[in-house]
């Protein structure tokens with residue numbers, strides 16, 4: 636991750652949080668909810684979310700989104716058309 640792209644991280648509400656909350660070994664709904672609650676208060680949420688989507692971050696909570704939510708955001712329902720046989 637190039638430093639010039641992530642200067643906004645210094646303003647992140649998660650800076651003083653346990654990294655395990657955002658990058659857990661075993662994700663769970665309660666852990667995701669706690670991380671998202673912190674993201675909801677974050678002044679750089681939009682920058683963080685935009686970066687994670689652009690960079691294709693595949694792990695952890697970024698910008699209030701789980702990896703699955705980021706994938707759905709990049710490939711919304713219906714984007715793939717069925718193959719014609």
Ligand code: SF4
Nearest residue numbers: 647649674677683698
């Ligand atoms: S949006 Fe969430 S993950 Fe991103 S910097 Fe803010 S608190 Fe951290």
